Amino acid sequence: xxxxxxxxxxxxxxxxxxxxxxxxxxxxxxxxxxxxxxxxxxxxxxxxxxxxxxxxxxxxxxxxxxxxxxxxxxxxxxxxxxxxxxxxxxxxxxxxxxxxxxxxxxxxxxxxxxxxxxxxxxxxxxxxxxxxxxxxxxxxxxxxxxxxxxxxxxxxxxxxxxxxxxxxxxxxxxxxxxxxxxxxxxxxxxxxxxxxxxxxxxxxxxxxxxxxxxxxxxxxxxxxxxxxxxxxxxxxxxxxxxxxxxxxxxxxxxxxxxxxxxxxxxxxxxxxxxxxxxxxxxxxxxxxxxxxxxxxxxxxxxxxxxxxxxxxxxxxxxxxxxxxxxxxxxxxxxxxxxxxxxxxxxxxxxxxxxxxxxxxxxxxxxxxxxxxxxxxxxxxxxxxxxxxxxxxxxxxxxxxxxxxxxxxxxx
Amino acid sequence: xxxxxxxxxxxxxxxxxxxxxxxxxxxxxxxxxxxxxxxxxxxxxxxxxxxxxxxxxxxxxxxxxxxxxxxxxxxxxxxxxxxxxxxxxxxxxxxxxxxxxxxxxxxxxxxxxxxxxxxxxxxxxxxxxxxxxxxxxxxxxxxxxxxxxxxxxxxxxxxxxxxxxxxxxxxxxxxxxxxxxxxxxxxxxxxxxxxxxxxxxxxxxxxxxxxxxxxxxxxxxxxxxxxxxxxxxxxxxxxxxxxxxxxxxxxxxxxxxxxxxxxxxxxxxxxxxxxxxxxxxxxxxxxxxxxxxxxxxxxxxxxxxxxxxxxxxxxxxxxxxxxxxxxxxxxxxxxxxxxxxxxxxxxxxxxxxxxxxxxxxxxxxxxxxxxxxxxxxxxxxxxxxxxxxxxxxxxxxxxxxxxxxxxxxxx
Numbered sequence: 001x002x003x004x005x006x007x008x009x010x011x012x013x014x015x016x017x018x019x020x021x022x023x024x025x026x027x028x029x030x031x032x033x034x035x036x037x038x039x040x041x042x043x044x045x046x047x048x049x050x051x052x053x054x055x056x057x058x059x060x061x062x063x064x065x066x067x068x069x070x071x072x073x074x075x076x077x078x079x080x081x082x083x084x085x086x087x088x089x090x091x092x093x094x095x096x097x098x099x100x101x102x103x104x105x106x107x108x109x110x111x112x113x114x115x116x117x118x119x120x121x122x123x124x125x126x127x128x129x130x131x132x133x134x135x136x137x138x139x140x141x142x143x144x145x146x147x148x149x150x151x152x153x154x155x156x157x158x159x160x161x162x163x164x165x166x167x168x169x170x171x172x173x174x175x176x177x178x179x180x181x182x183x184x185x186x187x188x189x190x191x192x193x194x195x196x197x198x199x200x201x202x203x204x205x206x207x208x209x210x211x212x213x214x215x216x217x218x219x220x221x222x223x224x225x226x227x228x229x230x231x232x233x234x235x236x237x238x239x240x241x242x243x244x245x246x247x248x249x250x251x252x253x254x255x256x257x258x259x260x261x262x263x264x265x266x267x268x269x270x271x272x273x274x275x276x277x278x279x280x281x282x283x284x285x286x287x288x289x290x291x292x293x294x295x296x297x298x299x300x301x302x303x304x305x306x307x308x309x310x311x312x313x314x315x316x317x318x319x320x321x322x323x324x325x326x327x328x329x330x331x332x333x334x335x336x337x338x339x340x341x342x343x344x345x346x347x348x349x350x351x352x353x354x355x356x357x358x359x360x361x362x363x364x365x366x367x368x369x370x371x372x373x374x375x376x377x378x379x380x381x382x383x384x385x386x387x388x389x390x391x392x393x394x395x396x397x398x399x400x401x402x403x404x405x406x407x408x409x410x411x
Numbered sequence: 412x413x414x415x416x417x418x419x420x421x422x423x424x425x426x427x428x429x430x431x432x433x434x435x436x437x438x439x440x441x442x443x444x445x446x447x448x449x450x451x452x453x454x455x456x457x458x459x460x461x462x463x464x465x466x467x468x469x470x471x472x473x474x475x476x477x478x479x480x481x482x483x484x485x486x487x488x489x490x491x492x493x494x495x496x497x498x499x500x501x502x503x504x505x506x507x508x509x510x511x512x513x514x515x516x517x518x519x520x521x522x523x524x525x526x527x528x529x530x531x532x533x534x535x536x537x538x539x540x541x542x543x544x545x546x547x548x549x550x551x552x553x554x555x556x557x558x559x560x561x562x563x564x565x566x567x568x569x570x571x572x573x574x575x576x577x578x579x580x581x582x583x584x585x586x587x588x589x590x591x592x593x594x595x596x597x598x599x600x601x602x603x604x605x606x607x608x609x610x611x612x613x614x615x616x617x618x619x620x621x622x623x624x625x626x627x628x629x630x631x632x633x634x635x636x637x638x639x640x641x642x643x644x645x646x647x648x649x650x651x652x653x654x655x656x657x658x659x660x661x662x663x664x665x666x667x668x669x670x671x672x673x674x675x676x677x678x679x680x681x682x683x684x685x686x687x688x689x690x691x692x693x694x695x696x697x698x699x700x701x702x703x704x705x706x707x708x709x710x711x712x713x714x715x716x717x718x719x720x721x722x723x724x725x726x727x728x729x730x731x732x733x734x735x736x737x738x739x740x741x742x743x744x745x746x747x748x749x750x751x752x753x754x755x756x757x758x759x760x761x762x763x764x765x766x767x768x769x770x771x772x773x774x775x776x777x778x779x780x781x782x783x784x785x786x787x788x789x790x791x792x793x794x795x796x797x798x799x800x801x802x803x804x805x806x807x808x809x810x811x812x813x814x815x816x817x818x819x820x821x822x
Contacts, residue, residue, distance in 0.1 A: 167676070204632060208675055220687045221615060221767070224663035230684075231652035231666060237645020241717060252635035255642060256679060257672035264619055264667040264685040264732070265578070273641075274675040276631045303652060321675070356632070 021341060022405045031149035031405075032398050035141055039394035043124070045069065046137035047117045050129050055113070059084055059105040059163045066105065066136060066161045073143045075159060083176040086161040090143065090153070092408060097155035097187040099407045101142065101400070102358060103135030103374075104165035104173070104193060108382045122391045130378030130388040134396075135192035136161055138374045141397045142404060155408035158182065165193070165358050170322045174358040178365060188335060188407045189362040189369035192400055195378030195388055197343070199350035200371035201336050202280040203360035205326025207289050209275045211236065211296055213260075213303075215314045217269035226267065226312040227303045230260045233271040236299035240275070243291055249281035249328075250354070251288055274321070280354050282326045282364075293318070324356050325364030335368040335407070342402035346395050372400060432752060433816045442560035442816075443809050446552055450805035454535070456480065457548035458528045461540050466524070470495055470516040470574045477516065477547060477572045484554045486570060494587040497572040501554065501564070503819060508566035508598040510818045512553065512811065513769060514546030514785075515576035515584070515604060519793045533802045541789030541799040545807075546603035547572055549785045552808045553815060566819035569593065576604070576769050581733045585769040589776060599746060599818045600773040600780035603811055606789030606799055608754070610761035611782035612747050613691040614771035616737025618700050620686045622647065622707055624671075624714075626725045628680035637678065637723040638714045641671045644682040647710035651686070654702055660692035660739075661765070662699055685732070691765045693737045693775075704729070735767050736775030746779040746818070753813035757806050783811060 022028055035042075049069075054062035066086045070078045075088030086105070092098075107128040109115070117126035139159050146153070162173030178186070213229035213236075237255050245251035253275070260271025277292060279285040300316045329336065331352070343350050355371060362369040375396010377389040433439055446453075460480075465473035477497045481489045486499030497516070503509075518539040520526070528537035550570050557564070573584035589597070624640035624647075648666050656662035664686070671682025688703060690696040711727045740747065742763070754761050766782060773780040786807010788800040 167674075206632075206676075220665040220667060221617075221661075221663050221689045224661070224665065224689075228652070228665060230669055231648055233669065234645045234648020234652055234666065237642060238649035241639070241642035241645055241714060250632075250635070252632050254631035254635065254639060254676075254678050255645065255672075256631060256675040256677055258641055258644065258669045258682060260670075261666075261668035261685070263578075264687045265665075266667055267665050268667060271669060274672070276675045278632045278635075306652060 022402050023410055027149045027151050028405065028410065031145040031151055031401060034148040035145040035397045035401055036394040038141065038144065039397060042137050042141040042397060043390055045140055046129070046133045047124065049136050050117055050126050050133035051115055053111065053113065053115050054105050054107050055109060055111045056106055056166060056169055058111060062105050063161060069140055070159060073140060074147065075143060081176065081181045083173055084163040085173045085177060085181065087181070088159045090146065090157040090159070092153045092156040096409070097407060098158065098185050099155055099188045099190065099404060100158045100160055100182065100186050101139055101190045101192060101404055102160035102162050103139050104132045104358060105136070105161045105163055106166050106169055108166045123387055123389050125387045127384050127386050129386055130195040131381040131386070132193050134195055134374040134376065134388060138192050138397050138400050142401045145401055152411040153405065153408035154411050157404055157408055162358055171324060171358060171361055174361045178361050186362065186367060189359060189367055190403060191358040191371040192374045193357050193371050194373055194381060195376050196373040197348045197350050197375065197396070197399065198353045198373040199339055200353055200355040200357060200359060201333065202328045202354040203326055203363040204278050204280050204354050204356040205282060205285050205360060206276060206278040206322065206324045206356055207285065207320065208322035210272060210319045210321050211275060212270055212272040212317045213300060213314055214270050214317065215312055217267045220265045220267055223267055225307055226310040227307050227314045228267050229271040229314055230268050232299050232303035232314050233258065233260060233273060235302050236296050237273065239295035239299060240292060243288065245288060246284060249279055249284055251279040251281070251284045253277045253288060253292070278356070280326050280328050285326055324360045327360065327363035329363065329368070333368060335370055338406040339370055339372060339403050342399055342406050345402060346398055348395060348399055372403065374400065433813050434821055438560045438562050439816065439821065442556040442562055442812060445559040446556040446808045446812055447805040449552065449555065450808060453548050453552040453808060454801055456551055457540070457544045458535065460547050461528055461537050461544035462526055464522065464524065464526050465516050465518050466520060466522045467517055467577060467580055469522060473516050474572060480551055481570060484551060485558065486554060492587065492592045494584055495574040496584045496588060496592065498592070499570045501557065501568040501570070503564045503567040508819060509569065509596050510566055510599045510601065510815060511569045511571055511593065511597050512550055512601045512603060512815055513571035513573050514550050515543045515769060516547070516572045516574055517577050517580055519577045534798055534800050536798045538795050538797050540797055541606040542792040542797070543604050545606055545785040545787065545799060549603050549808050549811050553812045556812055563822040564816065564819035565822050568815055568819055573769055582735060582769060582772055585772045589772050597773065597778060600770060600778055601814060602769040602782040603785045604768050604782050605784055605792060606787050607784040608759045608761050608786065608807070608810065609764045609784040610750055611764055611766040611768060611770060612744065613739045613765040614737055614774040615689050615691050615765050615767040616693060616696050616771060617687060617689040617733065617735045617767060618696065618731065619733035621683060621730045621732050622686060623681055623683040623728045624711060624725055625681050625728065626723055629678045631676045631678055634678055636718055637721040638718050638725045639678050640682040640725055641679050643710050643714035643725050644669065644671060644684060646713050647707050648684065650706035650710060651703060654699065656699060657695060660690055660695055662690040662692070662695045664688045664699060664703070689767070691737050691739050696737055735771045738771065738774035740774065740779070744779060746781055749817040750781055750783060750814050753810055753817050756813060757809055759806060759810055783814065785811065
């Protein structure tokens with residue numbers, strides 16, 4: 001079910017400036033200059049945050065540090081919500097837009113990972129240094145620059161560090177924001193995620209499953225003639241491998257992991273697979289999903305039918321392990337124009353890249369949302385060899401600053 | 412290639428008594444009575460051998476102990492050959508049959524397994540207690556009984572503890588006996604393996620493979636449109652799952668283990684399976700083997716053809732990880748009649764069970780061979796819960812003793 005926009009949000013959206021040009025006034029110039037001048041401090045915060053581990057489902061220590069930094073900046077109503085998101089507010093006027101600018105606290109790296117950051121000139125090496133310590137640091141830099149230039153925005157800006165953006169986290173932080181914590185309040189959502197100058201307006205949705213075929217198993221020779229869970233799994237994969245999908249909108253599927261059996265000379269008791277399906281188009285994704293389920297069932301029927309004399313019947317268990325809703329926005333949506341206008345002022349011509357990020361949730365709810373790169377140049381995200389080159393990275397900070405001002409408006 | 416019998420062996424076979432009745436003379440009765448009277452000592456040796464670990468490829472400590480026991484019994488030319496088999500001889504007359512009576516030293520249990528044996532009345536619990544510490548102990552008991560009764564045999568009896576009978580050992584001990592150590596010498600082969608009163612005259616042959624599909628892999632969304640190794644694996648398994656095989660002779664196939672991929676959101680770089688195929692009939696097994704190879708190749712072609720636009724081409728690697736040659740012998744073969752005659756005298760009516768044992772090698776070479784149960788009642792072989800009930804087990808010792816005398820002849 002896709003809830004319709006809350007009435008309050010709808011009213012605010014109507015009142016909001018549609019991709020307003022940010023005034024080229026002295027305060028804005030001062031904020032931009034401040035962001036550039038203090039980029040070294042921003043990078044120091046990026047490193048400090050990154051050297052606090054934040055494994056999946058264990059973001060609490062980094063969250064506590066991020067909260068202290070928000071409080072030090074004088075943000076209002078700084079808090080950690082019931083799922084672990086850190087939230088701080090910079091209030092605007094009533095009835096005006098409410099903009100969330102967020103980065104994600106979590107990494108893909110397990111507990112015990114060496115998260116120390118090494119610097120080699122402008123290059124920084126460390127797991128998570130770009131994805132998404134960079135986003136978190138830029139959030140703080142934006143708040144600091146607004147304060148330094150004494151800018152008051154018409155709209156309210158909510159600074160948020162989310163939990164659970166990566167993989168198994170299944171977007172639980174941002175889901176909670178829109179279902180509970182900020183329900184009905186947010187008019188625009190900006191996820192500052194990862195590096196570079198990419199712009200994501202279309203949310204790649206995904207369904208993820210674990211499928212397990214089960215039977216009693218037995219000796220490969222002595223018990224031969226009974227349905228074999230590995231064989232059922234193979235039949236399912238063969239059917240999935242031949243599924244036809246459109247190229248526009250892009251729809252993808254992959255059996256990423258298979259495992260089953262303990263010995264070459266035994267019929268396994270269980271064989272399983274992890275499956276990932278994605279698209280920016282909800283209808284296309286749902287069509288694929290239906291055909292996937294049909295393939296999974298057909299495979300168990302076929303394997304059982306292969307051995308009509310056997311009393312053994314295999315079963316199949318399908319567990320949905322992840323759902324990220326899909327959604328698209330027009331190329332000329334106001335929020336996209338606002339990001340382009342902000343970029344233009346800095347010589348940034350962002351590339352539009354569909355992706356799967358925290359913005360999936362508000363995009364699927366029809367709330368204008370973007371995911372925006374945080375500048376510099378990252379490599380090897382999700383690997384221990386992750387690195388980030390800070391050369392010219394102040395532009396990333398400035399881009400986010402101008403976008404926030406474009407959406408919130410300057411008083 | 413199946414070598415023809417060595418000329419010397421062929422001559423000895425012609426000279427050998429065809430399933431000779433064992434004379435019911437005083438010495439034979441004395442040997443049988445001795446075996447029964449000293450069964451408790453046989454079981455003590457079974458326990459002592461079993462409490463020395465003998466993991467796959469690490470049989471040396473148990474072998475050294477077995478060698479000492481053979482030497483203490485006064486067997487001749489006691490030695491450990493270059494692969495680790497323990498061999499001791501009880502010479503007969505020249506030109507007469509040469510009978511190998513063997514047990515296997517190795518177990519399926521890894522290093523560090525608790526191999527202590529617990530006794531509960533007649534029940535003994537311990538990994539390997541039946542399979543095949545029982546066989547090893549019976550070998551020693553037969554030699555001791557022959558000595559006690561001062562029996563001299565016409566044929567030579569070679570007592571052998573083999574290495575590598577189980578799984579990955581791939582019969583390397585018995586292969587070495589027939590390829591090198593005893594090449595051309597052996598006229599009859601008896602493997603005393605496991606418990607009960609089963610008789611194996613037909614060798615279940617097997618082919619084992621590891622098949623791996625490989626490609627560059629990539630992101631499940633970003634790199635979509637390239638051949639997927641897990642999908643190729645599934646296509647192969649689906650083809651294998653539908654292979655048709657005769658039921659007489661029994662032919663079996665199983666994909667026992669599958670693994671591949673590291674993450675749900677990545678196209679794997681590799682996916683692999685372990686495959687097992689078996690039959691007592693060499694031609695039927697070879698026919699299945701050809702169709703298996705064809706399925707494996709077709710799968711990679713199909714997956715590559717599914718993505719004609721991609722520059723990525725998957726490859727497949729097929730590694731043969733095990734070969735056990737198949738073979739059958741007539742139900743009324745002389746060696747089978749000899750075993751039945753020996754059993755009849757003790758009230759044993761053995762059940763004929765095709766199996767995969769050390770005897771596969773000589774059976775495939777056309778050398779009269781059997782695998783024979785060593786008495787008592789075993790349960791849970793290959794599991795840590797293995798147990799063996801010694802009730803009436805002296806009959807097992809006596810059966811092997813009479814069979815050896817039947818084949819070797821009494822002077």
